[in-house]
Amino acid sequence: MKKTVQVAALATTLAVSGTALLAQDSCDWKPERAVTYVVPWGAGGGTDANSRMMATLLEQAWGVPFNVVNRTGGNGVTGHSAISRAEPDGYTVGAVTVEINTMHWVGLTDMTWEDITPIALIDIVPAxxxxxxxxxxxxxxxxxxxxxxxxxxxxxxxxxxxxxxxxxxxxxxxxxxxxxxxxxxxxxxxxxxxxxxxxxxxxxxxxxxxxxxxxxxxxxxxxxxxxxxxxxxxxxxxxxxxxxxLDSGWTLAAYISVSGPDEMPENIVCSYEKAIAEVVASDEWAEFKASRGAEVVDMGAADLAAYMEQQDAALGEVIQAVGLAK
Structure with a gap:
């Protein structure tokens, strides 16, 4: 049986529902040529595996190549920068991970989650x-x-x-x-x-x-x-x-998202969000997640943006507490 974790419960209660975005008539953009899918971490890891499976299923859905490129270096800064600074035309997306909420706190970059366009959460990995x-x-x-x-x-x-x-x-x-x-x-x-x-x-x-x-x-x-x-x-x-x-109720998880460059147009975001929602509802995705001992997660763009904002504040507090903030 396929079990879907409603990760939206992790974020604050939202006034705007991601499902409303999916219902818009503007969700009709489709890529007409190959898409570059940037992974900020090395081949063989969890981020790479999730991203390659997602890229494969999006390729099948849209009928154009999704070419996974591992842009490593700088403790994640190199790949995340490549996603953030790309043309927001839908032909570059990537795996923005929890490090978008930590790297600026430790002085590695000025880039934050506000410099990318959140689209969908595809993996959450609690400690x-x-x-x-x-x-x-x-x-x-x-x-x-x-x-x-x-x-x-x-x-x-x-x-x-x-x-x-x-x-x-x-x-x-x-x-x-x-x-x-x-x-x-x-x-x-x-x-x-x-x-x-x-x-x-x-x-x-x-x-x-x-x-x-x-x-x-x-x-x-x-x-x-x-x-x-x-x-x-x-x-x-x-x-x-x-x-x-615990009395504090402390929780913490790493996560993997599909996100785009800064200022990606709403119709492209909406189209990706809809396609990814169909992927994560598929048997192929469920079988892949089960093979890794992981849950299927379901979170769209609006909820993901709120979750990233929440994580940024929480992790910043921890980084300051341990004396690593710069």
Whole structure:
């Protein structure tokens, strides 16, 4: 069975509905030549996989090539800039990710989410709190109680310093009234090496996407104490939700969108939004998401813009709290 997560519940209540945009008569633009689909991250990762599948299905829907181009570099600045500064004629779109809400806070660029045109959310990846199978902690509250009483005693990893999984943990600590470094962060080159360190006992905690730790959780090599979300992950429905387990109700997720250049005309946005809505409602997309242990998400342009604005403020607060703002 296909389960769709109504991610609009994560954003503030909106006066404008994305479905109203879909109903407009102006949603009749179609590309007549090849479209460039920019991915700001490397081939083989989650952003790349989601983007290539989306590009393939849009290509089938519209009958023109969607050429995926990985524009890496600058911790995401290079690719995001390529999307933002392209001609807003519908022939360049791309995968704008959660880093659009962090890179300007840490001084990498002046570009913000307001310099792109949000179209649709296609993936949301909530963080987790994972410990090794031999860890003495059996709940996230036990872990936090220990860190509160013994600041700096525990170590954690999942990504680079200031990366989204670092902000997930530091933000949780901050939201719970603790110092953001009460659990010391050990930088890594990503979730995979961090999980290897967790299994080997090199760190006490990891906070990557729960989907990234899914196989290890299912094999019993690591224990999932919490899912930083307000709805269960269907593949691991028994993992406690931070929205319910913590007084702060802290949640945090990375995300992948399809977005366009700044000032993309409304009729082109509307046409993309409609086509993407049809893609995410398809069996092919549902099967792809299920193969990755991920949910199908459904969020249009208006809701996505509000969500990006909300995430920008929340992540900016965390970045300032951990002393990385510039």
């Amino acid at each position: 987790s709190v994972l410990v090794g199978k031999d860890s003495p902690f059996t709940s996230v509250t036990e872990l936090l109680d220990h860190a509160r009483a013994n600041p700096g005693d525990l170590t954690a990893s999942g990504t680079s310093l200031g990366g989204i999984w670092h902000l997930a943990l530091a933000g949780m600590l901050n939201a719970e009234g603790m110092a953001p470094d009460a659990i010391r962060w050990i930088p890594s080159q990503g979730a995979a090496p961090a999980l290897q360190e967790l299994v080997a006992g090199g760190v006490d905690v990891a906070s990557p996407a729960l989907s990234e730790g899914k196989t290890l959780v299912e094999s019993g090599e690591v224990r999932a104490l919490a899912y930083m979300h307000d709805a269960p992950m269907s593949a691991l429905p028994d993992v406690p939700l931070t929205a319910e387990a």
